[in-house]
Amino acid sequence: MPIAYYDGQYLERDTIRISPTDFGFARGVTLFELARVYGGKPFYLMAHLERLERGSKMLDLPLPALTELADIASQVIARNSYASSAIKFYLTAGECARPSGSSYMACEGFTPHLMIFEDEVMPKHPEAPYGLDLYQSGQRLKIVPFDRDLPMLKTTNYLTGFYAARQVAGADYDDILFTHRDGYITEATRSNFFCVINGVLLTPQRGMLLGITRHVVLELAAQLGIKTIERDLFPADLAQATEAFTTGSIAELVPARSIDNYHLATTMDGKIFTALRQAFSAKIQG
Incomplete structure (x- = not known):
């Protein structure tokens, strides 16, 4: 025990x-x-x-x-x-x-x-804790309006994510991507969000928990010379995105293949996602 x-x-x-x-x-x-x-x-x-x-x-x-x-x-x-x-x-x-x-x-x-x-924790693959199938196909995200209470605190309150996930249960989605009442994207149910637009790595700057894995990814991006901007992102911005992924302590980096009707079929082989995924794995091994 x-x-x-x-x-x-x-x-x-x-x-x-x-x-x-x-x-x-x-x-x-x-x-x-x-x-x-x-x-x-x-x-x-x-x-x-x-x-x-x-x-x-x-x-x-x-x-x-x-x-x-x-x-x-x-x-x-x-x-x-x-x-x-x-x-x-x-x-x-x-x-x-x-x-x-x-x-x-x-x-x-x-x-x-x-x-x-x-x-x-028993990862299904050294670079894909949830299994290679998800990492090769990419997760499907559903945009849902939600305001996080006290986003600077990490607490056991996952009620809204739990409820939202059950509202879309059985639908063609793997996770939720929340937006603030003012329209900007914040985070997924248990992870932070990144996307790539015009070769720039973008991530939300407010309204969400500032994850430790998010912090590590930002460090790695700086080391790799990847231009990164923390700013408000809106659903309409995703029409220009070529890559997107989420980050979390257990899942590490998980690629997204779609967000609502926005399709990102290139994420799994995307230049920036691949570089960060490899750098993250190397950091763990180190």
């Missing part, structure tokens, strides 16, 4: 219990981070932990020092000994010791809880 960390203890994950009065469960106030682990080594762990720390400060939730968190993660990883995995951090608001009145401002004496889990 996998070993996890819970409030100062290392124990079997299935023995962990969360109170139904914990605001992490009862009100959805839970910060979340997930970092890939390759060969026992976390990938960009400190970047994930720094984002977790920013969220804890915004919500006024206590969090151990980042060096301590990294050490705890290393202990969990060593105890489980997976060849490939994902390390997950959950920081809940905890129970409200003195609830009173009708306002959240009246709740005092919270007892936050920190949990660190590790799940084994």
Whole structure:
């Protein structure tokens, strides 16, 4: 059984219990981070932990020092000994010791809880975690209007993505591409979005979670000399796109073959996507 960390203890994950009065469960106030682990080594762990720390400060939730968190993660990883995995951090608001009145401002004496889990990840291919079929054919994206709550925070709230995915279930789409109420593209349900227009790599600049894999791709693009612009993108812009893909910690880089009625049949062999995919794989191997 996998070993996890819970409030100062290392124990079997299935023995962990969360109170139904914990605001992490009862009100959805839970910060979340997930970092890939390759060969026992976390990938960009400190970047994930720094984002977790920013969220804890915004919500006024206590969090151990980042060096301590990294050490705890290393202990969990060593105890489980997976060849490939994902390390997950959950920081809940905890129970409200003195609830009173009708306002959240009246709740005092919270007892936050920190949990660190590790799940084994078994990629179907070294450069295609979800399998070569998807990477050779490309995913189909459906544009759906949606405004993300507090996009600067990574939380366990995936309700809108969960709901939107079920609205198009059975249709000819693999994932959702969200747009803000003002019309600009933000992100997919669990990943960031990139496209190539006139040889320039473009990615949205606001309204979405700034993903760590997105950050790595921007670093690699700069190293490869690929011109990159972060700006507002609108669905109409996609008529000019020749490549498009999404990025995420588990999926890494996944090409898109269509977005609504916009077809991008060249993405899978596209010059920029291919260069970034190869550079990303090389970075993992390194």
